Amino acid sequence: MRVEATLGDVPWDEIPRLARAIEAMGFDGIAQPELKRDPFLPLALAATSTSRVRLATAVAIAFPRSPTVVAYTARNLHDLSRGRFVLGLGTQVKGHIERRFGVVWDSPGPRLREYVQALRAVWATWQHGTPLDFRGRFYALSLMTPEFDPGPSEYGLPKIHLAAVNPYNLRLAGEIADGLRVHPFSTPEYTREVIWPHVVRGARRAGRTLDDFELVAGGFIATGATTVEVQAARERVRYRIAFYGSTRSYRPVLEHHGWGRLNDVLHRLAGQGRWDELATAVPDEVLDAFCVSGTYDDIASAVGMRLEGLVDTVTFPLPANPYAPDGRYLAALEGIKRLAPATSYRGQATSP
Numbered sequence: 001m002r003v004e005a006t007l008g009d010v011p012w013d014e015i016p017r018l019a020r021a022i023e024a025m026g027f028d029g030i031a032q033p034e035l036k037r038d039p040f041l042p043l044a045l046a047a048t049s050t051s052r053v054r055l056a057t058a059v060a061i062a063f064p065r066s067p068t069v070v071a072y073t074a075r076n077l078h079d080l081s082r083g084r085f086v087l088g089l090g091t092q093v094k095g096h097i098e099r100r101f102g103v104v105w106d107s108p109g110p111r112l113r114e115y116v117q118a119l120r121a122v123w124a125t126w127q128h129g130t131p132l133d134f135r136g137r138f139y140a141l142s143l144m145t146p147e148f149d150p151g152p153s154e155y156g157l158p159k160i161h162l163a164a165v166n167p168y169n170l171r172l173a174g175e176i177a178d179g180l181r182v183h184p185f186s187t188p189e190y191t192r193e194v195i196w197p198h199v200v201r202g203a204r205r206a207g208r209t210l211d212d213f214e215l216v217a218g219g220f221i222a223t224g225a226t227t228v229e230v231q232a233a234r235e236r237v238r239y240r241i242a243f244y245g246s247t248r249s250y251r252p253v254l255e256h257h258g259w260g261r262l263n264d265v266l267h268r269l270a271g272q273g274r275w276d277e278l279a280t281a282v283p284d285e286v287l288d289a290f291c292v293s294g295t296y297d298d299i300a301s302a303v304g305m306r307l308e309g310l311v312d313t314v315t316f317p318l319p320a321n322p323y324a325p326d327g328r329y330l331a332a333l334e335g336i337k338r339l340a341p342a343t344s345y346r347g348q349a350t351s352p
Contacts, residue, residue: 083155090163174202179214218314300335
């Protein structure tokens with residue numbers, strides 16, 4: 001199983017040092033979300049200060065950026081990192097797209113499908129000399145003069161991972177993407193009973209195998225050197241579960257467990273601006289469903305019990321001091337890396 005870390009909101013001038021520390025600890029990758037920072041810029045700093053770890057946006061919001069703009073940025077990072085970049089793309093939700101980014105929200109699933117196709121059309125022009133002539137409902141690309149064509153990359157093309165919550169986009173990932181980045185607001189049961197079946201269905205529809213497909217998932221992990229640190233981490237996760245659970249888009253995950261009414265409670269509190277009360281509405285039963293907990297001594301075993309054979313990559317929280325990690329932390333990291341990935345699900349795509 002692969003293990004990724006995130007850079008967080010460390011000062012910009014600390015990113016190269018932290019990226020080197022993450023690589024030295026043995027992580028397989030660094031994934032950068034799009035929260036308070038553009039997700040591409042930190043990875044550019046990480047690319048020039050590391051040599052082995054994979055670098056992925058987790059995820060970049062697609063629709064505020066044109067496919068061609070993202071094609072250039074991804075290609076630049078892929079070359080800069082010598083072939084270690086993975087482009088993670090997501091749609092976000094309607095409110096953010098319209099009110100935070102100021103762009104149109106229209107048929108997000110079909111639009112994302114076309115977005116990936118358009119992006120790959122640009123890459124095909126550069127890599128193989130294929131004339132650019134993409135014409136779809138949402139995007140039309142037909143101009144690429146030599147002055148703007150970087151030519152083929154010696155590192156090939158970046159892989160594309162999609163983020164998905166609804167069935168359409170889950171199937172879309174299985175149909176056209178190299179991987180799926182599952183939102184942390186998920187549970188092992190939901191991954192097993194909803195996510196994988198839709199991914200497999202999409203792959204079957206496209207007539208493709210999932211041999212090289214990657215499922216990045218695992219939910220939340222709360223760990224620390226002591227039980228006190230674990231409990232503090234659990235409370236931070238409780239708030240994040242409450243925050244995501246207040247959004248209508250994530251209601252299906254709660255409904256799958258019979259907790260649909262919790263979404264109503266959280267949505268009402270958020271709508272009233274009662275953010276400090278959100279976490280208190282999330283009972284331990286819900287927290288335990290979404291969060292794997294344990295000290296450094298037993299977290300690898302806990303992750304294995306819930307996620308071994310179900311996912312391929314998990315995001316593991318960094319230690320309090322990533323520059324002098326606890327030996328038990330490093331042992332836990334290695335223990336998770338030894339867990340088996342989700343091999344059994346790949347064969348289902350070609351099974352009758």
